[in-house]
Amino acid sequence: MPRDVLSYDVLVIGSGLAGLRAALQAEIASNGKARVAVISKLQVMRSHSVAAEGGTSAVLRPEEGDSIELYMWDTIKGGDFLSDQDAVERYCRLMTSEVLFLDHLGLPWERRPDGRIDQRPFGGQSFPRACYAGDKIGFFEMHTLYDNLLRFDNVDFFEEHFVTSLLIRDKTFYGVTAIDMKTGDLRVFLGKAGIIATGGAGQIYKFTTNARTLTGDGYAIAYRAGIPLEDMEFVQFHPTGLVPSGVLITEAARGEGAILLNNKGERFMARYAPNMMELAPRDIVSRAMMTEILEGRGFKDEESGMEYILEDMRHIGRDRILRKLNNIRELALRYNKIDIIEQPIPVRPAQHFMMGGVRADIDGKVLYADGTWVKGLWGAGEAANVGVHGANRLGSNGTGVCLVWGRLTGEQAAKYALEHQNDSISVPEDQVEKEEKRIYDGLLHGRGGGENHYKIREELRETMDKYVGIFRDEKGLTIALKKIKELKERFKEIYIEDKSLAYNTDLIMAMETQNMLDVAEVIATGALARKESRGAHYRTDYPKRDDQNFLKHTLAVMGPDGSPQLEYVPVKIVYWLPVERKY
Numbered sequence: 178m179p180r181d182v183l184s185y186d187v188l189v190i191g192s193g194l195a196g197l198r199a200a201l202q203a204e205i206a207s208n209g210k211a212r213v214a215v216i217s218k219l220q221v222m223r224s225h226s227v228a229a230e231g232g233t234s235a236v237l238r239p240e241e242g243d244s245i246e247l248y249m250w251d252t253i254k255g256g257d258f259l260s261d262q263d264a265v266e267r268y269c270r271l272m273t274s275e276v277l278f279l280d281h282l283g284l285p286w287e288r289r290p291d292g293r294i295d296q297r298p299f300g301g302q303s304f305p306r307a308c309y310a311g312d313k314i315g316f317f318e319m320h321t322l323y324d325n326l327l328r329f330d331n332v333d334f335f336e337e338h339f340v341t342s343l344l345i346r347d348k349t350f351y352g353v354t355a356i357d358m359k360t361g362d363l364r365v366f367l368g369k370a371g372i373i374a375t376g377g378a379g380q381i382y383k384f385t386t387n388a389r390t391l392t393g394d395g396y397a398i399a400y401r402a403g404i405p406l407e408d409m410e411f412v413q414f415h416p417t418g419l420v421p422s423g424v425l426i427t428e429a430a431r432g433e434g435a436i437l438l439n440n441k442g443e444r445f446m447a448r449y450a451p452n453m454m455e456l457a458p459r460d461i462v463s464r465a466m467m468t469e470i471l472e473g474r475g476f477k478d479e480e481s482g483m484e485y486i487l488e489d490m491r492h493i494g495r496d497r498i499l500r501k502l503n504n505i506r507e508l509a510l511r512y513n514k515i516d517i518i519e520q521p522i523p524v525r526p527a528q529h530f531m532m533g534g535v536r537a538d539i540d541g542k543v544l545y546a547d548g549t550w551v552k553g554l555w556g557a558g559e560a561a562n563v564g565v566h567g568a569n570r571l572g573s574n575g576t577g578v579c580l581v582w583g584r585l586t587g588e589q590a591a592k593y594a595l596e597h598q599n600d601s602i603s604v605p606e607d608q609v610e611k612e613e614k615r616i617y618d619g620l621l622h623g624r625g626g627g628e629n630h631y632k633i634r635e636e637l638r639e640t641m642d643k644y645v646g647i648f649r650d651e652k653g654l655t656i657a658l659k660k661i662k663e664l665k666e667r668f669k670e671i672y673i674e675d676k677s678l679a680y681n682t683d684l685i686m687a688m689e690t691q692n693m694l695d696v697a698e699v700i701a702t703g704a705l706a707r708k709e710s711r712g713a714h715y716r717t718d719y720p721k722r723d724d725q726n727f728l729k730h731t732l733a734v735m736g737p738d739g740s741p742q743l744e745y746v747p748v749k750i751v752y753w754l755p756v757e758r759k760y
């Protein structure tokens with residue numbers, strides 16, 4: 178079958194913050210010589226990064242008491258000592274110049290009266306260091322990068338292209354296969370270098386702040402190519418998802434002074450984190466809220482049956498709310514018909530972020546389990562685990578890691594690609610044919626046994642919410658794993674009703690669900706094996722952190738039977754030994 182083959186120097190997979198920052202740096206570092214393709218299953222500005230609300234942290238004010246060391250300490254302690262401390266150092270040092278870089282590109286940061294960039298408090302950060310633009314930071318960061326990228330002739334955007342596999346031979350990256358969603362055709366992209374920037378997987382949970390499109394494709398595609406996923410059991414639950422929709426109420430609200438109340442009118446955080454109160458790290462606040470709810474001190478939404486806590490912002494005052502929290506005011510008005518200026522809103526913890534990801538080193542190079550590099554392949558953003566977030570990410574560090582590793586990987590990928598410009602690469606026919614068969618013969622035209630893949634997705638999400646959430650134990654995780662394996666079996670029997678090729682969302686969603694199943698299995702398997710509590714991973718049957726046995730990263734590699742096999746690698750401890758976390 179004749180097919181479309183496109184060749185580039187650098188393939189950036191994903192057009193979120195990480196992908197756009199990488200593409201821009203590839204252009205800058207190569208003086209416009211590298212030909213870059215940005216491939217995205219969405220239109221660029223529909224990537225989830227656009228939804229980031231609260232801010233991006235950096236050290237800007239050493240003269241007022243902030244320092245790189247303090248930022249590193251906050252991040253490492255916040256991550257419950259599972260962070261690679263060398264990666265944290267690089268991150269904290271490079272963030273200052275990232276904020277200034279965006280400033281020079283034109284990002285409208287909120288400013289102080291003296292004209293300098295303003296910073297607001299965020300959870301677990303012991304200095305106000307989140308730079309912001311109202312409560313729409315992601316929108317402004319994405320627009321700034323996208324606007325600037327449009328100046329380059331050498332960057333091509335392939336929107337609505339669904340990447341289905343990585344092409345790798347002799348441990349070297351060659352390209353990807355992708356369905357052009359407009360026509361339904363499979364296209365082959367050849368590239369000297371590739372960057373995985375496909376974001377997270379929040380949709381495997383039902384109550385999530387994440388966009389419908391975050392289905393863990395990048396994780397699953399890498400995992401199926403023999404690349405390990407690292408620390409996937411660490412799933413972040415953001416304390417304040419609006420009930421019942423799950424829409425995010427930014428932590429910046431608490432940064433500006435919002436308080437959390439139980440049904441007795443108590444600011445219960447005083448019992449859990451007496452110093453930092455509502456601005457303790459997310460894992461701690463989320464557990465506190467769930468404890469209040471489970472012990473009967475929550476409220477109940479009669480319509481959805483969901484229990485919740487109240488978040489009160491009235492005392493922040495109309496003027497400040499309109500200037501600094503206008504977006505969440507609009508969201509609460511639209512979704513709950515509540516004006517936060519006048520009334521508290523119902524919130525409860527919602528899945529928000531994946532600390533884990535495709536295994537990558539401090540440079541963002543994607544590594545196999547034995548530590549060798551998948552030549553020519555990098556990872557950035559929420560898709561990759563470069564070691565910064567550890568067991569719990571601090572708010573306002575997510576966007577930052579996209580920027581820093583976007584920059585680092587874009588630069589390396591462009592240089593590498595130009596050095597290898599004369600290497601000839603040809604289409605690995607066998608792999609492409611296998612992929613064609615899998616998608617068109619297997620999924621699209623397969624006879625199937627009549628299983629409904631939408632139902633499989635829903636059952637998966639319910640299972641993850643119920644058994645692989647904030648509180649976990651052996652019994653629940655075992656039930657979850659059994660259910661996921663059953664769903665994987667049932668998936669083999671799915672039937673795709675829509676047989677057309679143009680914009681076949683039935684097919685695309687089925688492929689996403691398949692990816693979600695693999696990612697969920699890795700999470701539950703890692704969680705079951707980690708018999709301790711650390712950061713966002715809390716085992717009620719092992720409530721203590723166990724540094725003796727578990728101060729190590731989990732690697733999950735797909736075994737011959739298609740299920741994960743676990744290995745462990747040490748954490749890079751360079752500066753601080755673990756101590757008890759108190760806030």
Ligand SMILES: Cc1cc2nc3c(=O)[nH]c(=O)nc-3n(C[C@H](O)[C@H](O)[C@H](O)COP(=O)(O)OP(=O)(O)OC[C@H]3O[C@@H](n4cnc5c(N)ncnc54)[C@H](O)[C@@H]3O)c2cc1C
Pocket residue numbers: 190191192193194195196216217218219220221224225226227228229230231232233234314315338339340341374375376377386387388391394395425427529530557558559560572573574575576577579
């Ligand atoms: C509501 C919300 C608010 C947040 N607020 C903040 C905040 O204030 N501060 C902060 O630091 N962090 C925040 N975060 C976290 C942070 O925004 C994200 O972690 C970060 O933006 C992720 O960016 P990314 O580039 O890795 O991925 P994304 O922006 O999610 O982009 C993923 C890209 O990959 C593409 N893609 C995925 N699969 C495929 C495929 N199969 N084929 C082709 N393309 C594919 C998509 O089309 C998309 O372009 C927030 C997150 C959410 C959900």
